[in-house]
Amino acid sequence: MSATTKEHPRVSSPRARGGRPAVWLAARVLGALSLLAVGAVHLQQYLELYSDIPTIGTLFVLNFAGATVTGLGLLAPLERLLGRLGGALVTLLALAGVAQAATAFVFLYISERTPLFGFMEPGYDPEAILTSRITEAATAILLGAFLVARLLRRAPAARW
Numbered sequence: 001m002s003a004t005t006k007e008h009p010r011v012s013s014p015r016a017r018g019g020r021p022a023v024w025l026a027a028r029v030l031g032a033l034s035l036l037a038v039g040a041v042h043l044q045q046y047l048e049l050y051s052d053i054p055t056i057g058t059l060f061v062l063n064f065a066g067a068t069v070t071g072l073g074l075l076a077p078l079e080r081l082l083g084r085l086g087g088a089l090v091t092l093l094a095l096a097g098v099a100q101a102a103t104a105f106v107f108l109y110i111s112e113r114t115p116l117f118g119f120m121e122p123g124y125d126p127e128a129i130l131t132s133r134i135t136e137a138a139t140a141i142l143l144g145a146f147l148v149a150r151l152l153r154r155a156p157a158a159r160w
Helices: 003-007 016-017 021-050 058-077 080-081 084-113 125-152
Strands: none
Touching: 021 058, 021 080, 021 084, 021 125, 080 084, 084 125
């Protein structure tokens, strides 16, 4: 142990720079599961209501596909399988998950107030809309927290 570590144990501690790894792993896993739920809601709504609507129906299927690939990627042990490349891939997947959830949230908000791609949300399924909002917000918050922790863990202690 160096003199710096003895004098400032919190500054050089991994916990001080990124928190407990188990907490951030939980944020990653829960964020991935909520992203899978986002995709499931979009697939269910596509099959029930939106399959015949041009552009919107296609976007619902693409949302499902993207959420599935991204969510499963976040659940995979990519760091163990791919090493350093796996860590970078996890970061990109988490960014993609946040972007997808936030975009879906914003597009739903817009489509309830004004036409989006020629479609305005009629509010046929209030439960699905609420579920969509909750899962999209949860995904953005959980994966966003995971990304912040990852950034703090990688940042040199001297910066803080």
